[in-house]
Amino acid sequence: MKNLEQQGEAARRAARVMMTASTGQKNEALAGMAQALLDGCADILAANREDLEAARQGGMSEAMLDRLALSEKRVQDMAEGIRQVQALPDPVGEIVEGSVRPNGLQVQKVRVPLGVIGMIYEARPNVTSDAAALCLKAGNVVILRGGKEAIRSNTAIVSALSRGLEKAGLPAECVQLVGDTSRESATAMMRMSGVLDVLIPRGGAGLIKSVVENSRVPVIETGVGNCHIFVDETADLKQATDIVFNAKTSRPSVCNAAETLLVHEAIAQQALPQIAARLAEKNVELRGCPRSCEILSQAVPAVESDWKDEFLDYILAVRVVRDLDEALAHIARYSTGHSEAIVTRDYENAMRFTREVDSAAVYVNASTRFTDGGELGLGAEIGISTQKLHARGPMGVLTLTSTKHVILGNGQIR
Amino acid sequence: MKNLEQQGEAARRAARVMMTASTGQKNEALAGMAQALLDGCADILAANREDLEAARQGGMSEAMLDRLALSEKRVQDMAEGIRQVQALPDPVGEIVEGSVRPNGLQVQKVRVPLGVIGMIYEARPNVTSDAAALCLKAGNVVILRGGKEAIRSNTAIVSALSRGLEKAGLPAECVQLVGDTSRESATAMMRMSGVLDVLIPRGGAGLIKSVVENSRVPVIETGVGNCHIFVDETADLKQATDIVFNAKTSRPSVCNAAETLLVHEAIAQQALPQIAARLAEKNVELRGCPRSCEILSQAVPAVESDWKDEFLDYILAVRVVRDLDEALAHIARYSTGHSEAIVTRDYENAMRFTREVDSAAVYVNASTRFTDGGELGLGAEIGISTQKLHARGPMGVLTLTSTKHVILGNGQIR
Numbered sequence: 001m002k003n004l005e006q007q008g009e010a011a012r013r014a015a016r017v018m019m020t021a022s023t024g025q026k027n028e029a030l031a032g033m034a035q036a037l038l039d040g041c042a043d044i045l046a047a048n049r050e051d052l053e054a055a056r057q058g059g060m061s062e063a064m065l066d067r068l069a070l071s072e073k074r075v076q077d078m079a080e081g082i083r084q085v086q087a088l089p090d091p092v093g094e095i096v097e098g099s100v101r102p103n104g105l106q107v108q109k110v111r112v113p114l115g116v117i118g119m120i121y122e123a124r125p126n127v128t129s130d131a132a133a134l135c136l137k138a139g140n141v142v143i144l145r146g147g148k149e150a151i152r153s154n155t156a157i158v159s160a161l162s163r164g165l166e167k168a169g170l171p172a173e174c175v176q177l178v179g180d181t182s183r184e185s186a187t188a189m190m191r192m193s194g195v196l197d198v199l200i201p202r203g204g205a206g207l208i209k210s211v212v213e214n215s216r217v218p219v220i221e222t223g224v225g226n227c228h229i230f231v232d233e234t235a236d237l238k239q240a241t242d243i244v245f246n247a248k249t250s251r252p253s254v255c256n257a258a259e260t261l262l263v264h265e266a267i268a269q270q271a272l273p274q275i276a277a278r279l280a281e282k283n284v285e286l287r288g289c290p291r292s293c294e295i296l297s298q299a300v301p302a303v304e305s306d307w308k309d310e311f312l313d314y315i316l317a318v319r320v321v322r323d324l325d326e327a328l329a330h331i332a333r334y335s336t337g338h339s340e341a342i343v344t345r346d347y348e349n350a351m352r353f354t355r356e357v358d359s360a361a362v363y364v365n366a367s368t369r370f371t372d373g374g375e376l377g378l379g380a381e382i383g384i385s386t387q388k389l390h391a392r393g394p395m396g397v398l399t400l401t402s403t404k405h406v407i408l409g410n411g412q413i414r
Numbered sequence: 415m416k417n418l419e420q421q422g423e424a425a426r427r428a429a430r431v432m433m434t435a436s437t438g439q440k441n442e443a444l445a446g447m448a449q450a451l452l453d454g455c456a457d458i459l460a461a462n463r464e465d466l467e468a469a470r471q472g473g474m475s476e477a478m479l480d481r482l483a484l485s486e487k488r489v490q491d492m493a494e495g496i497r498q499v500q501a502l503p504d505p506v507g508e509i510v511e512g513s514v515r516p517n518g519l520q521v522q523k524v525r526v527p528l529g530v531i532g533m534i535y536e537a538r539p540n541v542t543s544d545a546a547a548l549c550l551k552a553g554n555v556v557i558l559r560g561g562k563e564a565i566r567s568n569t570a571i572v573s574a575l576s577r578g579l580e581k582a583g584l585p586a587e588c589v590q591l592v593g594d595t596s597r598e599s600a601t602a603m604m605r606m607s608g609v610l611d612v613l614i615p616r617g618g619a620g621l622i623k624s625v626v627e628n629s630r631v632p633v634i635e636t637g638v639g640n641c642h643i644f645v646d647e648t649a650d651l652k653q654a655t656d657i658v659f660n661a662k663t664s665r666p667s668v669c670n671a672a673e674t675l676l677v678h679e680a681i682a683q684q685a686l687p688q689i690a691a692r693l694a695e696k697n698v699e700l701r702g703c704p705r706s707c708e709i710l711s712q713a714v715p716a717v718e719s720d721w722k723d724e725f726l727d728y729i730l731a732v733r734v735v736r737d738l739d740e741a742l743a744h745i746a747r748y749s750t751g752h753s754e755a756i757v758t759r760d761y762e763n764a765m766r767f768t769r770e771v772d773s774a775a776v777y778v779n780a781s782t783r784f785t786d787g788g789e790l791g792l793g794a795e796i797g798i799s800t801q802k803l804h805a806r807g808p809m810g811v812l813t814l815t816s817t818k819h820v821i822l823g824n825g826q827i828r
Contacts, residue, residue: 243825247827356430366519388611408779413781414660
């Protein structure tokens, strides 16, 4: 097995090949990768069983075991995911803008691959094939460093993907897995400037923080979502109840789930019991400010960390606010810049909320759960960026490209 | 004087104001800033004289003293630069794309300010007003940390700019200067994640490397340009000579100046003496590969570092290559990804060069000196990015923005 340095060198060589790979070649490779997953399904499931067995012995929770587990159906879904990426338009080569300068120089801004992308992620083995497919579509080489729990599954998956790549005449090194899943290998990737063009961490807050703080390679920060919903004085109460219930309970473990409910004081007495009754259907624990606790006997007093943390669980922080300004100030202070929503019938407040909330996705009268590449019409995504540089929100295939200027002259000098 | 932490807090407050500042307000502020520079010219020149005096006593070279020196004319140019930024279209609020989803959600991708931008730079005091104007135009707050040699000039400039800002009703804290010019203040800025949205270093290779390696804040890497010109077998020799002469000697101290000349072996015997003769007009020192040295008696043998370094001086590295492939391999190995040019009459080689050279600007039959915001039609620039994330090449006002998704619904849940 290659060490990380050798993998990096192989990746840079492969990236030079990928710069000029045609759409046809890349699509053929993606088709081959999808087919290779199906053909290799038995091997992948066998490897996954070993991962599951080891994880069970290590005491992994049932919820986590479920994330790790593959089945024939899940492998088919992974293959189908690759085929969907195959069907996307090829972003590379697009002339984003172009003009002729007064001196006759033809200036074109052309979309090109980023080059070599590093991904550090945890848990689910389907991220391995999703990320590989999206990176390849945009002409990139990817070095994947998954979690140690999934190493056998990931190895089997990447081995299948490599067979698909080679059949299409592209270097197998376009998709590489880091064999060493120790903390040291993650740290080593963060030091690979000049080799990696970007590093994308995907996982829990701890992983992301560590990468952001330590990486010398440019990072795209993903995913931590402390999402807020503000129920304004004029909100339609049924709508507010549906949206809060959906945003909190439809899938509490994901980053676009709501974590804090802010309610205008003029409507709190009426709204909170109604919303709380609905959330009780799913046994949602409420952690409230003093005024919420007065209204809701079932709420427990919130502590400072409840406003800050992403619960990723059936828990909701609740605060009564004086007005929109106090809601905006709370969000400015505690939000992670992922997704926030207002429920209101007031036009001016809706407009102010969309202007003044500085998050990747800002909603009026809709659930925060729509912050997702597919839901927003971007196709498959590699994560949700909560930073402002390069990509913000769901990261589709376009965010895995850069541009360069191509300038055609006939002897111009300055 | 505020410390850096207080400056950061003030900047975040100001950024919330700037999020909703109108185009009219920002343009009024820019006009006020330009006028305040003119009104404060005497103070600025007095401060600059003190900087110059201190620098002279410190033994600063004449070339550097010239970069530091201001005059009435230069202050007028700075004011004129601000007025040109004022005349640019306001990028903020543009709906970059929009669609209605099948469930009726209206999705808009809207251009917004980045927020708070940190700049660490050296030498020239005009960077202070240029950067302030561009950041403000895009609705950003900027924290400027210039070099210690220019601290008195920069203080006077920022004080004038603040007066202009306040007259227009915008917070003076939109443009802040870090008073402490020690290495520690630069390091402290690199730790300001959560406060700074991006950090832009502008200066020598050492400064940029240090920021890239140490910053926890997302960085846009600028400027180091080890630029190559490849003279192909079929090049028009007069054109090649003009382009090499221009790219090397029109302003050797800047990042888009050529540093290495690659010549196809079939034309080397004829081309090199001609190009060398022309470069001799400016006493350009040539550092050649063994074959170049055989052809050019005046060349000294190049060492490995000559292929790597940005000379920023009247020095050119020269290498004879077997063919385009060898030229591309040399560039892939030594280029900093800034600007490279081919001089050729061969269509296929021109196309291959533009596709296979992975740099911010790739030229056919033109001087590398055109890599500049103004020359490429982007307006004023805040630097030239040599990274692939977010911005690549000359960074105009658009690169100082981000986007957010605004999603307008009527009760949609998922």
